Amino acid sequence: MPPFDVPEGDPFGPHNLPYGVFSPAGSEQRTVGVRLGDHVLDAGAAAVALGSPYASLLARPTLGPLLAAGRTAWSDVRRALTAWVTVPSHRETVAPLMHPLSSVTLHLPFEVADYVDFYASENHARNVGRMFRPDAPDSLTPNWKHLPIGYHGRSGTVVVSGTEIVRPAGQRKAPADPAPVFGPSVRLDIEAEVGFVVGVPSRMGHPVALGDFREHVFGLCLLNDWSARDVQAWEYVPLGPFLGKSFATSVSAWITPLDALEDARVAPPERTHPLLPYLDDADEEPGGYDLRISVAVNGHVVSEPPFSTMYWTAAQQLAHMTVNGASLRTGDLYGSGTVSGPEPGQRGSLLELTWNGRDPLDLPDGKRTFLEDGDTVTLTAWAPGPGGARVGLGEVTGTIVPA
Template sequence: MTTLTVAPDSPFGLHNLPYGVYSTPGSPPRVATRLGDSVIDLARLLHDEVFAQPTLNPFMAQGYDRWGAVRRQIPELVTGDVPDDAVHALGDVTLHLPIEVADYVDFYASEHHAANLGRLFRPDNPDPLTPNWKHLPVGYHGRASSIVVSGTDIVRPCGQRKGKDDPAPVFGPSTRLDIEAELGFVVGTGSAMGESIPVEEAERHLFGVVVFNDWSARDIQAWEYVPLGPNLGKSFASTISPWVVPMLALEDARVPTPAQDPQPLPYLSMQPPWGLDVELSVRWNGQEVSRPPYREVYWSPAQMLAHLTVNGAPSRTGDVFASGTISGPAKETRGAFIELTWGGAEPVTVGGEQRTFLEDGDEIVITASAPGPDGTRLGFGEARGRILPARSTPAHRADDTGGTG
């Protein structure tokens, strides 16, 4: 038997206990929790085969009451004698995508981010926000199959792009590759087609939170998004952290959202709407360049989920919806490089070089933490990705030889 110890200031202490999926050499992936730098196999700890699965989905599907019961049980067991075969050092395991992603929606819920992009793209408009922005959580439907776990390399995407001075569109690798520092919310139990999830019931459906990087090819996005919105500029990859921090662990991180004016329509009304005091950090090749604050996000997670389902669209265990870029009022809190460098006009210094967008070989690491009980901090792990060169495609090869894409 093993007696586990954890430093009092560990971001993965007893108040956190996130869920993830791990494997050891020669063994299939299984569900675990994390205490300090120890990964604890939950099937062996709890003697429950629902955790001997390669994904959290079967456990999440058991529902809110079951999540609470397990969360009360784990601290009692990990502070006693733990079976030796249930404990692994973090450095000895491989961490996997923790959920089977059923569907994915990305929102645009930060007023600072939306206003900054409005000023960049519509400089002559006195109101940088679109007319609908303060009436509903704007979002787009993304691609679930390209959500990958932290540590996965990201291949530079190719696509059509057309600069303002280009006579015609061209095809090739994106030259304005960007990040978006976000939080992702994991739906534990869904809703049937034709039904919706009211804001006051959202907490019973929301299982947990991950760090989320919505990689964005701004040049591809700019050419394609009118009139239907993002597609290939977003669909090539999104990175999430391997640990899902339970919503039940985040009670001490709850804060009111910024004041919502005008009053939202009744299906979005909350008294008051709640957000989360989560602080993110963006590191570009090891250098911190931004600290986006999630507490500044205008729309609540509950409002986003209510809006996502209000038309009767079904939701399922394993659905993910992301917040959209998190940005604060100051330059050093902007969560995307298109904002941080003001569309490339104001480069930042990274490693002694002036930089605007991502180059091949660059690595981005986004981390996050939130307040816990008794002055503790809860860690979310990291969303890490390194940019690889674009791969040749038939259209790209045609361009290289003088053909058209």
Template sequence: MTTWLDVPADHPFGIDTLPYGVFSTRDAPQRRRVGVRIGDHVLDASAVAAIGRDAGMVGDGPDLATVWETPSLNSFLALGRPAWTIAREWLTEILTDDVHRAGVEPHLIPLDRVTVHLPIDVADYVDFYASEHHASNVGQIFRPDNAALPPNWKHLPIGYHGRAGTVVVTGTDVVRPSGQRKGPQDPAPVFGPSIRLDIEAELGYVVGGATAIGSRVSVDEAVDHIFGVVILNDWSARDIQAWEYVPLGPFLGKSFATSVSAWVTPLDALREARVSLPGQADPPVLPYLQGDAFGLDVHVEVSLNGAVVSRPEHAGMYWSPAQMLAHLTVNGASLRDGDLFGSGTISGPTVGSRGSLLELTWNGTRPLTLPDGSSRGFLEDGDTVTMTAWAPGPGGSRIGLGEVTGTIRPAVPLEA
């Protein structure tokens, strides 16, 4: 499929991608609305939808012009999968059929003239722990005298509730968190800035189609609620985490910031990237976790100060996003438009495929050497971390997931 725009065939944001985001322009910085990226332009989605509505091009379908003239994707997410499918088909049509060019072209804005914003108002944020390699590595580091995997790990997708209010868009600086920490040999805990600040390379799944409390979403129904995918960096203060996480799990060591990419890649754009899960034969999962438990062949790249330090592969994840969503709701917990859940750190069997510094440096005991000759066990102030990702698309094309980047700023000093 080709577009009438001058977009190279190998562009990661070609006609097969069409991700959604929220943007504003220099001349109207307060007017945030939904945009669709195509090549190096952003399509003002509400403006072209208004043209289509007034011309009767969208028939009796949803009023996309209204839901896209809002400062988040939440109103669009609330419409559900049938509307998402109609919207994508319509966008594809107007960007491929030359008859629409005259009406659409004035609403294409060069990427360097827009500011991108957090694409959703995050309703709830849950982070899972779906990589067997990551869970095993963390177990060996934090619990060397016990089994690497907790006894429940292969029976259910483990997760924790994060803080929705500290999910930030790519490009947002991250302030080094402070909290309590206590090393194994320390006589008592101390308070201060984290000295083991880390990253976690993940995918985030954006949810729409709210459900009622007391209802459940099955594995097979999950695709009706998973709208799309973002790249997610779950910043982690390992020293704060290690002291606080027993017995209730992560809290302050995780809640200070979670960064996501600006563009939400629709699940429909990732059809060619669906793969089978690599395991789950022994032990078999319970019936409510069975069904269309698909994986995604997404290739992630992690850079620290411009140097690639890891290339995690999402295809190796043990648990499916559909299973995570089914488990999240099996107790009757409701879904809200704008819910976000993370895959957990994506890590593989080799050092170069590990998605956190905790694993890459084995808790700081094997520091990385960067091209400038400096070394890192964990992040220092001024460090910039960038994650990019792509997936296979139709006919050998690449589906780009964009990037998520953040720079570490010093901790806020304590008041005297």
């Protein structure tokens, strides 16, 4: 099938056009690409061939220059790309620049500046609270409904989908153990999340307001925040996640621009507590996104978390992340936190799905409480698009290899 003739219903049609960075077959040269169906358009080469003023943003080995260019440029480039892959007069020029997806190598699409991860699902937070604080009067911590809880991660260990994940080692100590021991994690977990990619930086000392979210955030991707639960449990009091999280975070090779997700915008869940002004989104545009995520272990779907249930929105997270005057940089990445719905089959971590190992999952290749060496985890997702179409969010996959 010719690369322009995307089948009806394809989630990667011209209504989507996510961005990535790829190397063509037989080449190590990296360039910005845009996905159309099962092909990748060399966007930089197309811009040069068509004499586009956006060649300086697209004929690059990373998305960084495009991210930094700002919202007007993002919209202009998207309109141009849509024309290049839909207007018949461009076909002769553009067709030779389309590469079969199966023939290219995909890379981490941008240089990650800072990485922050949040804890924004009330369902996830309540499940964790019930597991670890069963005697507390409320399964949520007292601050949870007042601010988006988060932590700073390690940007240098953010890796692209398909990268193998080496089982981390660290200290662990079960409650009954007399002393900690060192060794490979035996409770290796996943966290199904959505990552938001910052384009336009901000000045230090100048918080980003809720209404400025779309001026700074370029798009989103799927994200798996791998977690060593045994290492995390021993180290995280009193300061929070450290080695249990910092060994690897996987992201999709495709960044879906926010402009492709207009039809997926929804209101977040009803607020149950008054919010301070900088987080109060009552008069803002709908800040939630209707994203349907699927989690598979070794090809077997174990969960389908709905992102529309997330209590804290990406705009609120950005506002909170900068309210103290912290500045943004091009390439900042922040994760939503584990996405979990209200039903057992909608939980976004093995910790919840197996209730801390009490209820193993029955998979075709055996039971699982936490991940075993050789296990492959794949997250996929889609969102509602124009006219009933689906917007594909790509996938993020990783296979566990021994420590």
